[in-house]
Amino acid sequence: MPTLGDLERSVMDILWTSDSPLTAYELQETLAAGGGGGEASKPLAATTVLTVLSRLEKKKFVTRERTARPHRFVAAATREDRMAELMHEVLGTANDRTAVLERFVGQASASEAATLRKLLGA
DSSP: OOOOOHHHHHHHHHHHHOSSOEEHHHHHHHHHTTTTSSOOOSOOOHHHHHHHHHHHHHTTSEEEEOSSSSOEEEESSOHHHHHHHHHHHHHHHOSOHHHHHHHHHHTSOHHHHHHHHHHHTO
């Protein structure tokens, strides 16, 4: 799974929490106001936001709705789906999957461990 840069992650944070698809200009405004998880900062150029969205589209993180202008963008999958994909990818590359799972479970909080037991039916 492709990794995300800081600006890409900020854009995805906005899209993942949005109730509806957003235009590049709406994303630009939200980023400038600090809505991407960081502090408010100097506004980015619209072309910069469009470039980031184009990269995210190529990485299959966003889809573009082309039915109207300006185009609207939406996350292609939920944050939870992407995190699960990442966890499976990491686990799939491990030489010793059991050791990785042991360390993961060993670092889980009591609440997380209870959730894992429940999900596993244990």
